Amino acid sequence: xxxxFSLLLSTCLFSSMAMAHPEYLQYFKKESGRPINxxxxxxxxxxxxxxxxxxxxxxxxxxxxxxxxxxxxxxxxNITNPILNLFGNEILNTIGHDKLVxxxxxxxxxxxxxxxxxxxxxxxxxxxxxxxDGTDPLNPNDGLPWKLFKxxxxxxxxxxxxxxLATISGVFGLCYTIIWFSIRTKKEFK
Amino acid sequence: xxxxxxxxxxLVEFMYDRLPMHKFNFEHIVLEKExxxxxxxxxxxxxGLTLFFFMVQVVTGIFLLFYYQPTVSDAHASIExxxxxxxxxxxxxxxxxxxxxxxxxxxxxxAITTFAMKAxxxxxxxxxVGGAAMLILTFAFGFTGYLLPWHQIAVNATKVMLQSIxxxxxxxxxxxxGVPHYMRELIQGGSVVGQATLSRFFALHVVILxxxxxxxxxxxxxxxxxxxxxxxxxTLPKKTEKFFPFFILKDLIVWGVAFLGIFILAVCVPFExxxxxxxxxxxxxxxxxxxxxxxxxxxxxxxxPLELLPFWxxxxxxxxxxxxxxxxxxxxxNTSRRMLTIIAWAITAYLVITTLFGNVILELVKGVxx
Amino acid sequence: xxxxxxxxxxNKEKEIKxxxxxxxxxxxxxxxxxxxxxLSIGSLEKFLRFFSKQDLTKEQQEQILSEKIQRLKxxxxxxxxxxxxxxxxxxxxxxxxxxxxxxxxxxxxxxMRPALAFSDDDGMPIVISAKCTHLGCTxxxxxxxxxxxxxxxHLSKFNxxxxxxxxxxxxxIPLPRxxxxxxxxKGSNLLTQDxxxxxxxxxxxxxxxxxxxxxxxxxxxxxx
Numbered sequence: 001x002x003x004x005f006s007l008l009l010s011t012c013l014f015s016s017m018a019m020a021h022p023e024y025l026q027y028f029k030k031e032s033g034r035p036i037n038x039x040x041x042x043x044x045x046x047x048x049x050x051x052x053x054x055x056x057x058x059x060x061x062x063x064x065x066x067x068x069x070x071x072x073x074x075x076x077x078n079i080t081n082p083i084l085n086l087f088g089n090e091i092l093n094t095i096g097h098d099k100l101v102x103x104x105x106x107x108x109x110x111x112x113x114x115x116x117x118x119x120x121x122x123x124x125x126x127x128x129x130x131x132x133d134g135t136d137p138l139n140p141n142d143g144l145p146w147k148l149f150k151x152x153x154x155x156x157x158x159x160x161x162x163x164x165l166a167t168i169s170g171v172f173g174l175c176y177t178i179i180w181f182s183i184r185t186k187k188e189f190k
Numbered sequence: 191x192x193x194x195x196x197x198x199x200x201l202v203e204f205m206y207d208r209l210p211m212h213k214f215n216f217e218h219i220v221l222e223k224e225x226x227x228x229x230x231x232x233x234x235x236x237x238g239l240t241l242f243f244f245m246v247q248v249v250t251g252i253f254l255l256f257y258y259q260p261t262v263s264d265a266h267a268s269i270e271x272x273x274x275x276x277x278x279x280x281x282x283x284x285x286x287x288x289x290x291x292x293x294x295x296x297x298x299x300x301a302i303t304t305f306a307m308k309a310x311x312x313x314x315x316x317x318x319v320g321g322a323a324m325l326i327l328t329f330a331f332g333f334t335g336y337l338l339p340w341h342q343i344a345v346n347a348t349k350v351m352l353q354s355i356x357x358x359x360x361x362x363x364x365x366x367x368g369v370p371h372y373m374r375e376l377i378q379g380g381s382v383v384g385q386a387t388l389s390r391f392f393a394l395h396v397v398i399l400x401x402x403x404x405x406x407x408x409x410x411x412x413x414x415x416x417x418x419x420x421x422x423x424x425t426l427p428k429k430t431e432k433f434f435p436f437f438i439l440k441d442l443i444v445w446g447v448a449f450l451g452i453f454i455l456a457v458c459v460p461f462e463x464x465x466x467x468x469x470x471x472x473x474x475x476x477x478x479x480x481x482x483x484x485x486x487x488x489x490x491x492x493x494x495p496l497e498l499l500p501f502w503x504x505x506x507x508x509x510x511x512x513x514x515x516x517x518x519x520x521x522x523x524n525t526s527r528r529m530l531t532i533i534a535w536a537i538t539a540y541l542v543i544t545t546l547f548g549n550v551i552l553e554l555v556k557g558v559x560x
Numbered sequence: 561x562x563x564x565x566x567x568x569x570x571n572k573e574k575e576i577k578x579x580x581x582x583x584x585x586x587x588x589x590x591x592x593x594x595x596x597x598x599l600s601i602g603s604l605e606k607f608l609r610f611f612s613k614q615d616l617t618k619e620q621q622e623q624i625l626s627e628k629i630q631r632l633k634x635x636x637x638x639x640x641x642x643x644x645x646x647x648x649x650x651x652x653x654x655x656x657x658x659x660x661x662x663x664x665x666x667x668x669x670x671x672m673r674p675a676l677a678f679s680d681d682d683g684m685p686i687v688i689s690a691k692c693t694h695l696g697c698t699x700x701x702x703x704x705x706x707x708x709x710x711x712x713x714h715l716s717k718f719n720x721x722x723x724x725x726x727x728x729x730x731x732x733i734p735l736p737r738x739x740x741x742x743x744x745x746k747g748s749n750l751l752t753q754d755x756x757x758x759x760x761x762x763x764x765x766x767x768x769x770x771x772x773x774x775x776x777x778x779x780x781x782x783x784x
Binding site: 034035036037039045046134135136139141142143144145148149152153156159160163164167168170171174175178179181182185 | 216220221273280434435438439442443445446449450453454457458459460462463464466467468471474477480481482
């Protein structure tokens with residue numbers, strides 16, 4: 001029993017690198033120039049195959065039923081595929097399962113079919129853009145640095161302005177503190 | 191006078207010249223001290239700037255200590271907790287990360303300019319030695335701190351760098367060949383990078399290294415105050431300015447600008463956005479390694495040469511560099527400033543090329559993308 | 561002739577000096593005061609709110625707790641693996657029939673390092689370490705048509721049969737081969753191969769059909 005357990009365990013901990021749709025990964029890796037992985041769309045960074053809790057082999061009975069339903073998903077549905085994350089489900093519900101499989105031959109069409117305004121992590125960069133950039137659509141702190149700089153600068157302009165003014169007045173105050181001290185010491189040491 | 195007494199006398203004179211405590215008074219340090227004004231005067235602010243970033247590191251590091259948990263099961267989760275749920279946790283963490291890079295950048299430029307200005311000339315040798323020690327300790331800070339988030343790039347990059355230490359055993363004769371393996375296991379605390387490694391790196395990063403650096407820094411600052419700023423150029427500067435208050439006023443302005451810069455960076459640009467997101471996922475000891483594992487940017491000057499050149503050559507280079515760094519005041523005692531400036535430019539060129547273009551060179555030479 | 565009161569000159573000088581000092585003090589106080597006020601709106605609140613209690617929603621609390629439980633489970637599983645390797649003399653890797661020449665099966669060896677099991681052309685197991693000999697990354701499990709596996713870190717390629725890195729790879733040392741044993745369902749050793757490749761037992765595939773691949777502690781102790 002322990003042997004079976006450890007075998008299952010080792011297999012579970014060493015899930016397969018073969019993904020359901022490796023063509024998507026290869027395409028967006030090449031397009032973005034960033035080494036992304038399956039967790040862009042899947043729950044597990046090593047993809048859906050394996051027996052970890054977020055992989056096909058580790059699903060409960062109810063989750064398996066959800067998976068079956070998800071394999072019939074059509075555009076506009078509101079289905080949750082248990083092996084996909086929020087972004088993966090967003091793609092599934094926008095494009096539909098059949099179309100998604102069809103697009104294995106032309107993954108570049110996927111961003112074109114996604115909503116231009118959907119921004120699941122609310123960081124100001126649309127999800128389709130994050131897919132093209134090879135950044136995590138569910139992490140507000142992940143994105144192309146220059147884009148994030150512009151968005152965050154505008155978002156926090158008030159605090160930045162307050163801090164700039166505070167620093168200028170603080171440095172001004174400290175400088176005159178030193179000048180005052182300098183005048184006093186000159187007096188003391190005269 | 192016997193030889194022993196002569197030796198002792200020379201030692202006392204040496205220490206007296208290097209640490210002139212008789213100058214430790216208000217008049218000398220505050221009222222009389224002057225700073226030369228010449229084309230290299232901008233470099234006098236670099237030490238203070240490094241100190242400023244170090245202070246930011248200490249403060250933000252203390253803040254992070256309130257939430258960070260140094261166990262393999264919770265380290266990554268505690269960092270995620272700080273980033274996602276703690277109020278302004280992302281800002282503090284980002285400030286800590288950006289400040290570490292800025293500190294190392296300023297420190298390296300400070301070392302290079304000090305070298306070029308021959309500020310290590312007698313009686314300032316011990317200031318240089320203390321500074322060189324702090325340079326090495328700062329890299330140790332970077333190395334130990336890099337592991338603490340316990341994500342893919344942290345653990346794998348640490349494994350790779352520790353493996354490099356063990357590699358050197360292949361080039362040592364006889365019984366010495368086992369020494370690097372022993373050293374690696376001593377640093378790791380075991381045969382693999384695991385909990386033992388995380389615990390000791392945490393202790394080093396948070397307690398041991400700061401204590402050592404505070405001690406050396408205190409001596410370094412005291413010595414600088416006692417000796418004053420070095421001349422820096424060959425011709426006697428025609429102009430000087432009072433250290434107090436004018437130099438300090440300008441220093442404060444520089445600190446103010448630096449603070450604003452780092453504040454805006456910390457608010458607007460997540461440091462991790464420069465890297466691929468899989469590198470920051472939780473480390474999985476039994477899973478596949480993601481692509482793009484590299485040390486921090488300030489280690490690229492050794493990382494890319496290790497990728498491109500024979501291991502033994504890079505090892506020798508590093509040993510020689512480390513030795514020369516510590517013994518600079520004696521090795522370059524009679525070297526002219528002009529020559530030192532040329533060497534400083536060469537060092538700068540090497541560092542800039544390996545840091546900024548190392549991956550391009552690697553791709554061209556080996557066809558490997560890193 | 562105007563009478564000059566010498567004292568008034570001195571007093572004026574004193575006054576100017578006092579004025580300079582006063583002015584500096586006032587400017588300092590105003591600057592610092594304004595700074596503190598603005599900081600409290602700009603960045604001071606960022607520092608102070610850092611220590612305040614986090615307002616987590618119920619969903620967030622549930623997510624944090626379930627992630628913690630999953631992590632603890634993973635740590636437990638890893639430690640169970642360690643315990644198993646301490647207490648057992650042999651550990652099952654896979655059924656012989658389930659091995660493939662293309663896709664290796666990952667497992668953990670006795671030294672808690674990743675390892676791979678493939679099958680050779682004659683159906684015999686190939687068991688090698690999956691820890692790249694260059695700088696320690698875990699090599700991939702998928703063999704290409706030339707029978708080579710790739711390390712994703714620095715792109716070393718290794719022949720799965722010999723473990724030897726292909727010329728031009730950053731790795732120079734072959735992936736170590738691990739000793740293994742094929743046992744039947746009664747636990748009898750049918751065939752054992754040590755890390756050097758020396759075999760003891762039957763190589764008749766008919767007799768080996770249905771057997772299981774195991775790694776043996778005695779080979780790992782030698783390696784350690």
